[in-house]
Amino acid sequence: MESASDAELVGMVLDGQTGRYEVLVRRYQDTMYRHAFGMVGDADAAADLVQDSLVKAYTRLGTCDPDRFAAWLFRILRNRCKDWLKSRRRRDVSLTDQDVAAPGSADPLRALEAGEAGRVIVEALGRLPEGQREAFLMKHVEGRSYEEMAGMLGAGVSALKMRVMRAREALQAMLGDQV
Template identity: 50%
Template sequence: MANVLIETTRRRSLAKRALPRDGSAVKQTAPQDMGQQLADQPDSDQAIIGRVLAGNRDAFRTLISRYSDPLYRHALCMTGSPDVAEDILQMSFIKAYQHLAEVRGRFDAWVFRIVANGCKDWLKNIRRTHLSYDEDDQPSGYATPDEELDRTELKSDLDRALAALPASLREAFVMKHVEGRSYEEMADLLGTTVGALKMRVHRAREALQVLLEEKYA
């Protein structure tokens, strides 16, 4: 099963489904009978989990394909390393598979917390001076050598400042300002309150301002 997870997570670009950033798919409400109908649909998360627990291990691939893209993006924003993000995603799906019977409520929120905790654990053990990027992440378009140097220096300073934030503040800032999530969606995924997340984002902004103002004020 681990080999299946490794192969699938390395093919994130082929995933056919991903969570919408605006959270529209998880915020809509329906009458109780309609909710039961949705849960009974053959491609719903609950139905897929049921098939996996009944012995159809291959059905877990559908959940990986459905959620690997947004989870990978979050891990990449949190760690700054494609390799580390890949490792965290892989281990998170393995853990999710091993503990699938423990899912209560929405699978997407449950597996997101596994990935988020993996990122926090990594950040606790690693103090980085800069983030690494793939070539595809580099700015496109023409720039003079001086402009390119200034841009690289600014990005490096921003990376160092963001990496210096406590994990909880970095997580909230990334989810709000990098991933573009609403506070309501963030609260749903992290299992906390909107007020607490607004405070974390505010504290993250203040900390970044302090870290950068000496050079860019």
């Protein structure tokens, strides 16, 4: 069942095979965590937001277009992250010792933070406008294509290329020779 498409799995879950939802969870959980952590900058909050989003997606699965499950799921996650940021009134990513992963971490963004240069980069990412930060992380940390990003974010490919380019320019201006 691991090779079944998202649409097939959604159909199975809706037909009463609720255990198939676990396949979807395993398929997206790590990517969702990286995405949430990139948006909120807090490891515990990111894990909670992913869990909340997966539960909400399960309870609302009947409203989903099965052919666009991933885009729908990430829209739920993005909205949860935005709500969390609003409630915390935070725009910057704050780092504490417990948020920083050890070198060799399986999570590329957290591994990046482990060094001093990584901390500077992550802090600079936190100062980017949300749309630029999100596009930059999806492209350069998650390794997504612009087409995938467009489907998940509901934006055009050219708009996403522009956001990534502006994020790069802003990061270069902020970081200069620091890295």
